[in-house]
Amino acid sequence: QVSVALKEGQVTPTQLCQRCLALIRSTKFLNAYITVAEETALKQAEESEKRYRRGQPLGVLDGIPVSVKDNFNTAGIETTCASNMLKGYISPYNATVVQKLLDQGAVLLGKTNLDEFAMGSGSTDGVFGPVRNPWSYSRQYKEKSVSKSHSEDEESNWVITGGSSGGSAAAVSSFTCFAALGSDTGGSTRNPAAHCGVVGLKPTYGLISRHGLIPLVNSMDVPGILTRCVDDAAVVLGSIAGHDPKDSTTIQDNFMPFELPDLTDVSKLSIGIPKEYHAPGLSSEILALWSKAADLFKDAGAKVIEVSLPHTRYSIVCYHVLCTAEVASNMARFDGLEYGHRSDMNESTESMYAATRREGFNDVVRGRILSGNYFLLKQNYENYFIKAQKVRRLIANDFVKVFRSGVDILLTPTTLSDAVPYMEFIKEDNRTRSTQDDILTQAANMAGLPAVSVPTALSEKGLPVGLQFIGRSFQEKQLLTIAKWFEKQVKFPMIQLEEVKRLDHGVFQHQKSASFS
């Protein structure tokens, strides 16, 4: 809808850009952005405006403000991965996906906050501080929270966004941009999407280029897309997917951007409900929502059957081993010589490396590097690393078996509960939290399957809850079509934020369902 507004001249790209920038300024307390690229954004908006005036926009995304997670390289803009190691690092090049968005005319507003090096499930462990969930300040949450004294609660009761793409999710959820890029290795896009009430899409591994995305786990990373509705996700996917000669793990098949049809008849669909996803710790609210969703499909005529993915509970252990092993290797490039932080220690090369890495990485990162190195030791290689790879095959085979038996799509919860307050979250350490929170999203990464988290309803506390759909490899069109149907059925409410209402003249009135397509 905003795109139409831009085309018809009801609002100009620069106006849009300025309003978003103003909104970013007024929502600074959310800490969603690390770097706001004001000048370049306004320049891009001006260019876009010239194009619209000539009647030659580059496409649907021309002039649309977007933001990008801070582990994507962006030329001329600081890229930090929320770590001391890369503070002050200005990339000399654009990541392929960033370049594709810019080529379509999108306006890059800034880089969003994350967990350090995308390790974590709360967006709380970056050096720039934790990201606050915009829903903590929504009227819906405030009405439901029991307060002892008003001012005290505002400050201490805020909830986390989930991670690790928390900044991107918060940015989209608080209307400061229309789409954001995140990355998904173990659920890092879908987890915050569910907690912030936005759509989080994890595409199939190999569909989107990872060139320029600072790698965490080469065999599981994918760039993720966060938007306010499913149609938008499809549009963004259409513009960034496809083979990239600079990333040899992208498949060579031709990718055709698609529009999502409006599904009216779901009776030919077969929805699978994996029983192992009824994990210990799943809140009763989410369980109820899950059943309601299943019933929704059943009542509409679809075939809803229970399926089994027996190795689900090992996926998190498997992930733990493979992730730490690949991290140990990927973090080896940070030695302070060519870029990034460099320690003053000058006695010898090795001591300089050691000191640089000690100063640059936080506990989480160092912990994972050390564990990874342990699992890769000669004496442990067979028992841990190779074993984890074998378990990975078993997990992937589970999915293959289920999809071969006629199931079109799987319906599962995305998170175990709604967003927890920050004070509670930090009581447990990063690894324990990741273990608990990634359990429902991890397996899709193991098998490389596409998955999308769709905001479903508000919990009793007034916080968003999302449900996840997992589809067949490279069948994003089918996945998103079903997700779109579901989205229409549940009619998830819009966030009611003070700051957004204040700036709500013209631009945002255009969006009843807050979309730009």
Place this chain on the structure above:
Amino acid sequence: MRVLWFGRWLRAGAAAMVPAGPPRAAAELLAHLERLALVDFRDAEGVERLQKAIQFADRLQEVNTDGVEPMDSVLEDRCLYLREDNVTEGNCTKELLKNAREKVEEYFVAPPGNIPLPKLDEQETFLQGS
């Protein structure tokens, strides 16, 4: 400036915290890991984190993987594509050097190599020297 904390607390009698035998890591193993990874545990909490990680990973042993091949990539059924060996971009020396802190002309400058990290018992003297 301290390079490796490890020696410090170990000498402080924390040896009791590091029980021997699999899957617990012995003291030499920890030092070896620190050297391989070139990051340090920093304190006892770091070591405990490792031990918990190992214990967690041991759950993998419960799974029966007889006859299963390890999986490297989910795209294993497809052919890997290699580009033609043509130079398509480059000549960006200035941009690349911009991010390095210490450089001379077109070289990255590193401190002298081939000096091994001090062993545990040499820690004290090394520290005094730096």
